[in-house]
Amino acid sequence: MIELKNVTKLYPGARALQNVSLQLPRGEIVGLFGENGAGKTTLMKSILGFINYNGQITLDGEPITRKNIAKLSFATSEHSFFPALNAGAHREFYAAHFETFSHKRFQGLMEFFNLPANKPVGSFSTGQKNQFEVILALSQGADYILMDEPFAGNDVFNREDFYRVLLGILEPHETVLLSTHLIEEVSDFIGRAILLNRGTVVGDVTASELEEQGKSLMDYVKETYRYRADRVSRALSDLTDGEV
């Protein structure tokens, strides 16, 4: 389990995370939602130890160090692969550094997405780069897979396929923390949703709780963020002096 206790991250002039406390048990697919600047990326980078923070983050009860960091993998829209290397060279690099690397899963996903094996990854299209980034994160053999906007630039069919593959290949002990804006798209695939707003957790709900309440994820999100349905018509009215 990943556990965050009172995690606060301050940037000069801004508070990116404020007293965030969360538990991410094994075997869940968790959606992390929030507008730009809500703290989603900062939260993930804090877990991975890329940035300093106040508070406590543990992984299976232990602080996250080089000893247990291989239990975490990370796919980001910024991409963390080596652009000059091809897929095969990445496979070798990962296998050399992560004992649990799954060649089988890597090969299967490469074939599924039909990605070229011998071209430098930097020459891939944006969509292919995203797919490759996710393939690496899924093949590392990590127990906790953190994905930060991994599908930015992918077409909807590709994304749909990916969600299905994800559900199909994940082992029961694998946890996915998926940060995305595509709320409706992922609503059928996630088991829990965490909503961030200005660095604080404003919502945390499981799919079964939503089902019991008879709400969709989108309803819950709109409700939590106090979305005003008349916002657009009001704005248009103001802009056009009431002609709309």
Added chain:
Amino acid sequence: MFRRLDLSRLLPPGYEGEKEWNTALWGVAVAAFLALVGFLARAGDARSDLFYIPYEGAERILYADAVMADFSWVVGGSLLWLRVEQLYALLLTVPHYRYFYKGSKSIYLMQRLPSRWELHKRCLALPLLAVILASAVALLLKCLFFVLYLLFTPEGCLPPDAMQQFWRILL
């Protein structure tokens, strides 16, 4: 020998370091050559100063109380180019670290590798190897210079503390 090293494990993954390494090797070779030329010129001057020519056309004669210039003076700044080479090698660490931010953020992957030193190994190994190579060449040159210094010095003109000077320069 060094050209046959598998550089790929000592450089950032995918980094084109062959040219850089060859430049470093050539740099060491050129610096060693310049050091040798500089030393020979100063040693020649120092030896010439031990003699005088009584009249035009006469053979030169060794001063009665002639003492060869200090070894440290003869070595002078001849090894400076090897220092420059070492500085160049150290500066190579900058593009190595910057590489992990170019075209992607592969630094994220390096920062979460179980091996703490992998990032630094791939950024520092080759520059440090070049620095060590330049240092070894400098050491060998100092030894060679001292042998040449002894050969250049006429019999009986060696300064009494020549050996101490050598050790001082060597260390």
